[in-house]
Amino acid sequence: MVKKKEFGIFFLLFMLAxxxxxxxxxxxxxxxxxxxxxxxxxxxxxxxxLQNIEKDILETTEIVTVDDMFSMFKKEHVRAxxxxxxxxxxxxxxxxxxxxxxxxxxxxxxxxxASKTDKANFNQKFDVNSPEYDTVFTxxxxxxxxxxxxxxxxxxxxxxxxxxxxxxxxxxxxxxxNIQKIILESIKPLETFFVVLIIFVLLLMVMTIMQIFxxxxxxxxxxxxxxxxxxxxxxxEETLPLLNLSNYSLAMLDLDKFKIINDTYGHKTxxxxxxxxxxxxxxxxxxxxxxxxxxxxxxxxxxxxxxxAKSALDTCERLRKNISKExxxxxxxxxxxxxxxxxxxxxxxxxxxxxxIKIADKMLYVAKKGGRDRVECYDEKESAEKLSSSGxxxxxxxxIDEERVICHYQPIYDYKHSRVFKYxxxxxxxxxxxxxxxxxxxxxQIKETNMHYKLTQRILLTxxxxxxxxxxxxxxxxxxxxxxxxxxxETIIKNLQDNPHLASRVTFEILESDEIxxxxxxxxxxxxxxxxxxKVSIDDFGSGYSNFKTIIDIEANFLKIDGSLVKNIDVSAxxxxxxxxxxxxxxxxxxQTIAEHVHSRDIYEKLLxxxxxxMQGYYISEPKETLVGEEELFQAL
Amino acid sequence: MKASILLLILVITLFAREDRVDIKAQxxxxxxxxxxxxxxxxxxxDNKHLLEExxxxxxxxxxxxxxxxxxxxxxxxxxxxxxxxxxxxxIFVLNYELxxxxxxxxxxFFWKKGRPNIVIIExxxxxxxxxxxxxxxxxxxxxxx
Numbered sequence: 001m002v003k004k005k006e007f008g009i010f011f012l013l014f015m016l017a018x019x020x021x022x023x024x025x026x027x028x029x030x031x032x033x034x035x036x037x038x039x040x041x042x043x044x045x046x047x048x049x050l051q052n053i054e055k056d057i058l059e060t061t062e063i064v065t066v067d068d069m070f071s072m073f074k075k076e077h078v079r080a081x082x083x084x085x086x087x088x089x090x091x092x093x094x095x096x097x098x099x100x101x102x103x104x105x106x107x108x109x110x111x112x113x114a115s116k117t118d119k120a121n122f123n124q125k126f127d128v129n130s131p132e133y134d135t136v137f138t139x140x141x142x143x144x145x146x147x148x149x150x151x152x153x154x155x156x157x158x159x160x161x162x163x164x165x166x167x168x169x170x171x172x173x174x175x176x177x178n179i180q181k182i183i184l185e186s187i188k189p190l191e192t193f194f195v196v197l198i199i200f201v202l203l204l205m206v207m208t209i210m211q212i213f214x215x216x217x218x219x220x221x222x223x224x225x226x227x228x229x230x231x232x233x234x235x236x237e238e239t240l241p242l243l244n245l246s247n248y249s250l251a252m253l254d255l256d257k258f259k260i261i262n263d264t265y266g267h268k269t270x271x272x273x274x275x276x277x278x279x280x281x282x283x284x285x286x287x288x289x290x291x292x293x294x295x296x297x298x299x300x301x302x303x304x305x306x307x308x309a310k311s312a313l314d315t316c317e318r319l320r321k322n323i324s325k326e327x328x329x330x331x332x333x334x335x336x337x338x339x340x341x342x343x344x345x346x347x348x349x350x351x352x353x354x355x356x357i358k359i360a361d362k363m364l365y366v367a368k369k370g371g372r373d374r375v376e377c378y379d380e381k382e383s384a385e386k387l388s389s390s391g392x393x394x395x396x397x398x399x400i401d402e403e404r405v406i407c408h409y410q411p412i413y414d415y416k417h418s419r420v421f422k423y424x425x426x427x428x429x430x431x432x433x434x435x436x437x438x439x440x441x442x443x444x445q446i447k448e449t450n451m452h453y454k455l456t457q458r459i460l461l462t463x464x465x466x467x468x469x470x471x472x473x474x475x476x477x478x479x480x481x482x483x484x485x486x487x488x489x490e491t492i493i494k495n496l497q498d499n500p501h502l503a504s505r506v507t508f509e510i511l512e513s514d515e516i517x518x519x520x521x522x523x524x525x526x527x528x529x530x531x532x533x534x535k536v537s538i539d540d541f542g543s544g545y546s547n548f549k550t551i552i553d554i555e556a557n558f559l560k561i562d563g564s565l566v567k568n569i570d571v572s573a574x575x576x577x578x579x580x581x582x583x584x585x586x587x588x589x590x591x592q593t594i595a596e597h598v599h600s601r602d603i604y605e606k607l608l609x610x611x612x613x614x615m616q617g618y619y620i621s622e623p624k625e626t627l628v629g630e631e632e633l634f635q636a637l
Numbered sequence: 638m639k640a641s642i643l644l645l646i647l648v649i650t651l652f653a654r655e656d657r658v659d660i661k662a663q664x665x666x667x668x669x670x671x672x673x674x675x676x677x678x679x680x681x682x683d684n685k686h687l688l689e690e691x692x693x694x695x696x697x698x699x700x701x702x703x704x705x706x707x708x709x710x711x712x713x714x715x716x717x718x719x720x721x722x723x724x725x726x727x728i729f730v731l732n733y734e735l736x737x738x739x740x741x742x743x744x745x746f747f748w749k750k751g752r753p754n755i756v757i758i759e760x761x762x763x764x765x766x767x768x769x770x771x772x773x774x775x776x777x778x779x780x781x782x
Contacts, residue, residue: 096750107775109782118750123782124733127754153751174750 006215010208017201024194031187038179042093043144043157049089050159050171057082058163066101066168069161070123073099073111079122086114089173095153096174099161100126100133108133111169136160137167152176225293227271228278236292236300243302245348245356248290249312251301252342252360253281253319256372258297265333272330273337280326284319300357316341316375324373338373340364345377362441393451396442399429400451405458406430407466408623411633412475412594412616419630421614422473422507425463426623427455456482457491464495468502472627475507475537483510483525484518496532503532507558509539519550526554537594542582552589558614559586563597566617570602576610583610661731662690664746664753665710670696671770672744674707674727681706681723683716684731708767714739727765737781743767744776756781 063069073079086097098113098120108128110120120126132143136158147153154177160167223235231239255277262270274297281291281299288304301319303312320339328335342364347356359378367376399405407425414421429437446452460476467474482488496503508529526536537558538551542565551559561582569576579595586593595607598617607615621633665687669678679698682688687710692699700706704722712731717723728742736745736756743761747754755776762769769777 098750105775115750118748120749121733121782124749125754125756125776125778125782126749127752127776129752147751 006208006212010205010212013201013205013208017198017205020194020198020201024191024198027187027191027194031183034183035180038183039144039155042175043142046089046094046157046173047142047159050173053082053086054159054161054171056085057161063168064163065166069101069111069169073122076122079112082112083114086112087116090114090116093176093179094173095176096172098172099169100128100172101169102137130156132156132158133170136170140165140167147174154180228275228293230278230282230299231290231292233292233294236294239290240353245353247304248302248347249305250344250347250353250356250360251303251312251316252294252357252364253299253301254340254364254368255297255323256338256340256368258337261335261337265330265335269330269333269335273328273335276326276328277323277337277339280322281319284322285315289315300360312343312345313375313377316343316377320373320375340367340372341375342367343375343377365440393446396429396446396451396455400454400458402432404430404432405455405462406625407459407462408625409474409627410616410623411621411628412614413620413633414614415608416613420472420628420633422475422505423627424475424509424616424623425459425466425477427459453482453485453488456485456488460488460491460495463506464499464502466627467505468499470627471505473505473507475509477509477511477539479511480522483508484521489525489528492529492534493532496534500533503534507535507537509537509558509560510556511539522550523554526556530555538591542578548585556591558594559589559591560594560596561612563617566595566603566607567597567599569606570600576606579607580610583612658684658686658690661687661746662694664755665691665729666694666697668729668744668746668755668773669708671772672708673768673770675766676707679705679707680710681708682710682712684710684712687712711735711739711742727762727767733781741765 057063057069061068061072063072073082086099089097096113096115096118098115099111100108101111103109108126110122110124110126112122113120130145132145136143137160140160140162142160143158145156145158147155153174155175157171157173157175159171159173161169161171223231223238225232255274258270258273261273278291278293278299281301285291285301286304290302290304292300292302294300301316303315305312320341323337323339326337328337342360342362344350344356344360344363347353347360350356350359363376363378367374370376406428408428409423409425411420412422412424413419427439427443429442431437443452446455456478463474463476478488496506510526529536535557536554537560538556539560540562541551541559542562559582561579565575565579565582569579583593592613594614594616595603595612596616598604598607598615598619600619603617604615604619619634621628621635669680672678677698679700680691681700681703682691688699688701691697691710702722703709703717703720703726706723706726708727708729709717709723710729710731711717714735717728726741728739730736730739730742730745731747733745733747733749733754733756736742736758740761742758743765744755744757755773756778757769757773757776758781759769759777759779
């Protein structure tokens with residue numbers, strides 16, 4: 001990850017800063033050590049000289065008391081003589097040398113001053129303010145006073161003149177800071193270098209910290225969906241490689257009929273409901289679960305089930321219940337929402353996460369199909385075989401090779417004559433275990449693949465074989481890409497030319513909603529069907545964006561009204577009007593009409609009012625493997 | 638009070654340099670707060686920078702005219718030698734040698750070997766009716782050495 005690098009750099013800089021601080025401290029210590037050594041050396045040198053002078057004063061003049069000293073130095077020539085001797089100590093470092101005594105009032109006074117500058121008079125008072133002056137008298141030992149660079153002084157050395165065990169006066173040596181200054185000047189560039197280096201490293205550290213901080217801020221923005229405050233797909237892509245899927249169950253969540261909320265109340269309301277619903281989602285899951293807005297009103301939930309696999313299902317149920325009991329109020333509108341959930345308990349069993357998502361998505365589809373507001377769980381072997389394996393091309397190929405592709409037939413009812421007018425052939429695949437797999441489980445996966453054409457061919461052959469020896473009529477679904485496929489065309493021509501009595505009983509239902517990008521080619525292929533004496537039906541009319549002229553031009557025999565329009569005509573006046581208009585249009589264009597999705601008596605009766613020609617749907621009969629007769633119709637009543 | 642002068646000097650010694658006028662002013666303010674004359678202490682100084690600095694004092698009365706002053710602070714003898722306005726006034730000098738050379742001077746504040754020093758000649762102060770607080774006791778001298 002990128003940030004590991006940044007943390008590494010930060011750590012390196014931190015260590016560098018520590019190293020430089022250590023070096024800097026070491027240099028400072030070395031400097032102090034040098035100062036101390038110089039100081040000790042200077043004092044040692046001076047001590048020897050002072051010792052000699054002291055000896056000379058005391059021995060040659062037989063001085064015993066302070067009064068003796070005073071009397072001796074009162075004499076100007078004696079003072080001059082000793083000042084001369086002592087002045088020999090003056091160097092560029094030794095600035096002042098003088099002798100002080102303590103008077104009866106404990107004030108210090110000059111006995112002698114050998115200094116070349118700022119010379120004091122004999123017996124002049126000298127205000128001292130360091131306790132070391134008195135300490136010399138009590139301890140009778142030399143004292144060192146560290147000065148604070150007053151008048152260029154670095155330190156003062158006090159040396160006692162002792163006679164008969166008493167301190168009678170003190171030598172006062174003031175040492176300048178010259179050498180120290182030279183040393184400081186020499187070391188200063190090095191110190192400055194390290195100070196600059198430390199500042200530079202610290203600046204780099206601050207910049208790295210800022211960069212890391214900036215990363216976390218932008219990371220949050222990049223990986224968060226602003227509306228729902230959940231993770232987005234970027235996060236999923238970034239995190240997935242690091243996730244151990246064996247610790248998670250995967251659920252796909254979708255708010256039911258959310259489009260209606262948007263269409264009825266507006267997008268602002270939709271956004272509000274979405275944000276509130278995601279809030280409930282988040283409250284219903286644990287911190288270790290990961291909620292991702294997968295798109296629109298669809299969410300992906302990774303449920304951490306390290307301890308209990310069953311808890312994933314509980315979580316989904318809890319989440320579903322929490323949503324369905326909530327009332328969303330926006331602009332005085334009370335809105336109720338439900339959620340459908342497709343759950344894959346063990347996504348790690350799939351080839352990759354995408355496959356697991358696909359399966360969860362299929363389960364979501366099943367939940368929607370099953371009436372919404374429910375959790376469909378995928379965790380059984382049966383399901384695996386039914387759905388997972390149906391998801392790939394090899395499943396279809398295997399079914400074709402092993403003759404497991406079959407057709408179910410749903411009757412299309414002619415209510416005017418109370419008879420089955422014809423049958424619509426609908427494809428099914430029988431699994432090895434004998435389970436029937438519906439087309440939605442495998443058709444999307446093979447769309448626009450060669451397998452799709454092979455499957456269409458197999459359906460054609462199956463239907464032709466079934467109907468060639470009876471007198472019943474049949475409809476076969478095809479899309480434009482099937483129609484222009486040369487192999488399929490060859491199969492149709494061969495079979496219908498060989499069985500002319502069959503051709504007139506076959507209707508090809510062409511999906512109106514399919515993308516027909518070459519109108520001329522489309523017309524050409526329809527003409528071919530007409531030339532074979534077969535019939536043409538426009539399937540799912542009303543669901544796509546019809547070119548009415550093309551539909552009239554191709555002279556279709558039937559027009560099948562899309563189920564999404566039919567299924568609500570009993571409750572929707574608008575849909576009723578649309579269906580009525582389509583029937584009117586079909587009659588004017590000399591086409592017979594078929595209504596599909598007739599699943600209730602109400603719809604059936606509404607359609608009777610509209611003078612539709614034929615009807616098809618579960619209310620009349622579900623698709624069956626055999627061709628049902630009139631006596632088997634309306635059994636679902 | 639004695640302790641406070643010593644403390645001030647100690648602190649000043651730690652941080653001061655001789656050429657700092659503000660430090661000189663602070664010490665002088667402290668000294669003159671312990672000196673009394675009958676007509677009250679009104680100071681004049683021949684060093685204009687020091688005079689300006691002394692004006693910042695909330696305690697001392699400072700004048701720009703030597704004639705009005707009751708005590709004059711002198712750094713250079715020449716500055717008062719020919720000035721009639723400055724005649725016969727108690728003088729406080731800023732150099733130990735001036736204490737010797739100017740008989741009217743009763744005290745001095747100066748730097749000796751990097752340390753601040755104060756000397757008050759008691760007899761000259763008494764002669765000029767100058768009274769000294771006890772705080773200045775340790776700075777009193779009988780004569781100029």
